Amino acid sequence: xxxxxxxxxxxxxxxxxxxxxxxxxxxxxxxxxxxxxxxxxxxxxxxxxxxxxxxxxxxxxxxxxxxxxxxxxxxxxxxxxxxxxxxxxxxxxxxxxxxxxxxxxxxxxxxxxxxxxxxxxxxxxxxxxxxxxxxxxxxxxxxxxxxxxxxxxxxxxxxxxxxxxxxxxxxxxxxxxxxxxxxxxxxxxxxxxxxxxxxxxxxxxxxxxxxxxxxxxxxxxxxxxxxxxxxxxxxxxxxxx
Numbered sequence: 275x276x277x278x279x280x281x282x283x284x285x286x287x288x289x290x291x292x293x294x295x296x297x298x299x300x301x302x303x304x305x306x307x308x309x310x311x312x313x314x315x316x317x318x319x320x321x322x323x324x325x326x327x328x329x330x331x332x333x334x335x336x337x338x339x340x341x342x343x344x345x346x347x348x349x350x351x352x353x354x355x356x357x358x359x360x361x362x363x364x365x366x367x368x369x370x371x372x373x374x375x376x377x378x379x380x381x382x383x384x385x386x387x388x389x390x391x392x393x394x395x396x397x398x399x400x401x402x403x404x405x406x407x408x409x410x411x412x413x414x415x416x417x418x419x420x421x422x423x424x425x426x427x428x429x430x431x432x433x434x435x436x437x438x439x440x441x442x443x444x445x446x447x448x449x450x451x452x453x454x455x456x457x458x459x460x461x462x463x464x465x466x467x468x469x470x471x472x473x474x475x476x477x478x479x480x481x482x483x484x485x486x487x488x489x490x491x492x493x494x495x496x497x498x499x500x501x502x503x504x505x506x507x508x509x510x511x512x513x514x515x
Contacts, residue, residue, distance in 0.1 A: 281321040284308065287329060291336045292374055292393025295402070299395065307332050341394040343501040344369055347491040348389045348483075354380035365389060369498050378402060379462045379486075387412075387483030388491045390501070397510070401487055406513045407460040409442070411485040412467050417477040419452035420444075424474045428457075434469045441470065456484070487513065 282290075288299035288308065300318055302308050308315055309330045310322055322329060329336045346365055348354070354377050356366050365377050369391060378390040378398045392398060401408050431440035443458040459466060468478045484490060487509050493499055 280323045280325060282324065284310065284315060284320045284322055284329070285318065286396065287322055287324055287338070288331065288336065289395030289399070290338050290341075292339045292341070292376075292395065293331065293336070294376075295395040295399040297399060302331060309333075339373065339393055341397070342371070342373060342375065342392060343394065343397065343506050344375065344391045344498050345489060345491070345493070345501055346389045346391060346498040347493050347495050348381050348386055349496040350384045350386055353383055354389065365391065368496065380464070381483060382465065382468075382481070385481045385483065386495060388486045388489060389483070390486060390489065397506070400510065400514055402462060404461060408487050408513055409458050409460055409485070410462065410483060411456065411458045413447075413480075413482040413484050414455045414457060414467060414471070414478055415480040416453045416455060416471065417479055420446075420455055420476065421452075424476075427474065428470060432470065432473050434463075434466075434473050437463075439463070439466065439470055 284303060285296045285299040288294065288302065289296045293299070294302070303316060303318055306314050306316060310320070311328050324338055346368060348365060351363070352368065353362050353364050355364050356376050358364055366375060369375065373393060375391045375393050376398070378392060379402050381387065381389055390401070400406060425444050428441050429444060431438045439461065441457045441459055445456040446452055446454065447456050448454045457467065467481060471478055489501070489505060489509070
């Protein structure tokens with residue numbers, strides 16, 4: 275009989291292999307792309323024993339990998355993806371390792387700042403799932419002064435693309451200058467900050483993510499470093515409950 279204590283969900287195993295988040299792994303399973311011991315599996319709750327079972331995606335054997343975590347201070351002119359159909363430089367190109375990694379969430383082409391990359395799909399899912407309300411702090415330069423009235427609207431919440439959004443905090447780091455704003459959000463919809471200001475007829479001239487999940491860019495723009503064990507475990511403990 276298989277040792278039950280050694281079994282894990284199939285989608286978690288795929289995630290642990292560094293290919294995708296659990297949710298994306300579930301898509302692979304439902305698409306009929308995953309096999310266990312040469313048998314296609316379509317049951318999302320299916321469990322395996324990694325020490326005994328052979329799991330394959332599109333016929334290629336999967337192996338659990340050592341989990342790695344990086345902080346990149348993203349520069350402008352780089353796309354947040356693992357590859358690009360236009361052959362533009364990607365954030366993965368900036369990190370000199372042999373292992374496959376992927377970015378957690380995304381930053382726009384000309385947005386700078388904190389970007390985390392990993393091969394740990396579960397860690398990525400933890401930080402991007404809306405229910406965990408992980409904070410993202412941005413430094414914003416606007417084309418005009420942010421009025422107090424509009425500041426209150428952005429805190430209370432406005433609708434962008436038929437879905438309500440809000441900033442949980444708005445600060446003015448430069449005295450008597452309301453074009454420079456620091457905002458904190460707890461969601462990561464595409465172009466969220468730009469769309470929030472755009473809905474009130476402001477243009478974002480520059481955008482820098484100052485921190486994500488409490489991790490700040492303590493390194494020069496364009497450089498990267500490994501996250502420490504304490505940083506990773508602290509994030510997991512705080513946002514994973």
